[in-house]
Amino acid sequence: MSVSKNQSTIFPKGEPAPADYFVGKAWVKFLVQSDDTFNTSIGNVVFEPGARNNWHKHGGGQILIVTDGEGYYQEKGKPIQIIRKGDVIKILPGVKHWHGASRDHEMTHIAVNTNTQKGIVEWLEQVTDEEYNALK
Amino acid sequence: MSVSKNQSTIFPKGEPAPADYFVGKAWVKFLVQSDDTFNTSIGNVVFEPGARNNWHKHGGGQILIVTDGEGYYQEKGKPIQIIRKGDVIKILPGVKHWHGASRDHEMTHIAVNTNTQKGIVEWLEQVTDEEYNALK
Numbered sequence: 001m002s003v004s005k006n007q008s009t010i011f012p013k014g015e016p017a018p019a020d021y022f023v024g025k026a027w028v029k030f031l032v033q034s035d036d037t038f039n040t041s042i043g044n045v046v047f048e049p050g051a052r053n054n055w056h057k058h059g060g061g062q063i064l065i066v067t068d069g070e071g072y073y074q075e076k077g078k079p080i081q082i083i084r085k086g087d088v089i090k091i092l093p094g095v096k097h098w099h100g101a102s103r104d105h106e107m108t109h110i111a112v113n114t115n116t117q118k119g120i121v122e123w124l125e126q127v128t129d130e131e132y133n134a135l136k
Numbered sequence: 137m138s139v140s141k142n143q144s145t146i147f148p149k150g151e152p153a154p155a156d157y158f159v160g161k162a163w164v165k166f167l168v169q170s171d172d173t174f175n176t177s178i179g180n181v182v183f184e185p186g187a188r189n190n191w192h193k194h195g196g197g198q199i200l201i202v203t204d205g206e207g208y209y210q211e212k213g214k215p216i217q218i219i220r221k222g223d224v225i226k227i228l229p230g231v232k233h234w235h236g237a238s239r240d241h242e243m244t245h246i247a248v249n250t251n252t253q254k255g256i257v258e259w260l261e262q263v264t265d266e267e268y269n270a271l272k
Contacts (some may be wrong), residue, residue, distance in 0.1 A: 010203050010222050031201065031224045038197050038226065040176070040250045061174050065167065065246065067146050067203070086146050088167045090174065110201065112248060114176045 009108075010067060011044045017053070021123045023132075024051030024100070034116040041113040041120060047071060052100025052127050057093075059119020063112040064089040064099060071107030072135065073099045074127075080135040083107070093118065098127045145244075146203060147180045153189070157259045159268075160187030160236070170252040177249045177256060183207060188236025188263050193229075195255020199248040200225040200235060207243030208271065209235045216271040219243070229254065234263045 014029025025048040034041040039060070044067075045053075052072070064073070066087045073089055074080045076096040083089060083099070091097055093115070101107040113120050150165025161184040170177040175196070180203075181189075188208070200209070202223045209225055210216045212232040219225060219235070227233055229251070237243040249256050 012222075032199055032226065037228060038199065038250045040199065040248065042199065042201070042224070042248070063168055063174065063176065063178065065178070086148075088178070090168065092173060110246070112176065112178070114174045114250075 013046055014044065017045065021054045021056070022051060023054070023126055024048060026051045026053070026100075031110075034113070034120060036117070039115055039117050041116055043111050044108065045111055046106065046108045047101035048106055049101050049104055050132075052132060053098055054126050055096055055098050055124040057096050057122045057124070058091060058113060059093055059122070060113060060115030060117065061093045062091040063114060064091070065110040065112070067108050067110060069107040070102045070105040071100055071109070072102055072132075073097065074131075082135075083109075096124065100127070100132075103133075149182055150180065153181065157190045157192070158187060159190070159262055160184060162187045162189070162236070167246070170249070170256060172253070175251055175253050177252055179247050180244065181247055182242065182244045183235075183237035184242055185237050185240055186268075188268060189234055190262050191232055191234050191260040193232050193258045193260070194227060194249060195229055195258070196249060196251030196253065197229045198227040199250060200227070201246040201248070202243065203246060204242070204244040206238045206241040207236055207245070208238055208268075209233065210267075218271075219245075232260065236263070236268075239269075
């Protein structure tokens, strides 16, 4: 049986990610909008190679579930970590961080924002090319 | 490029689901255990055709993200709904319900338990064959 790459995609790509908060091309599909019952928002994000979001923080924390490809995750003051399909990343409230694709691969993750009653996201400055390319 | 079905699986199957709370064969891989910071638990569940969990309720609500296959979802007093890859189901706190595979297909979902400080799960009676087969 032959299965092409696109057929294995779980969600449609969605909308282009806002250029104010991303470097490079990424796509966001909102799955769950936050409300007072679930206190949770969920989105699917596809990053093309080299794309990443800005430095940012979550008031209520965030959990990333990598569903395809290979990417990078970095918390301020720590080295870049490589993340891959099947990895789950727990990001504590208030921790400054960014995530994105690796240089040579797309990366898709489901982002679960938890405890949204405590704040969803605070966007900060871009991840520079120097920061992004710091992984040797 | 040829990709076999197993290579597209995001997570390992995990452990057999507890027979006390399931009918048929299912597999559970815990991804995030609940704690006081995230108030969220996440698990990946694979149901073989015909398998389903018991009727149950979530004190803090639950969100299902179907990542593969086709299955059924039912709330007490309502008809069975067919759910498929890419579907997202929001289950309100306290609503009695069950989910599982369809008769002829496997179904895989990520289950996100929200607001776990209000309770994770209350297991109830089995879904009988008559209830399961009610979908014509």
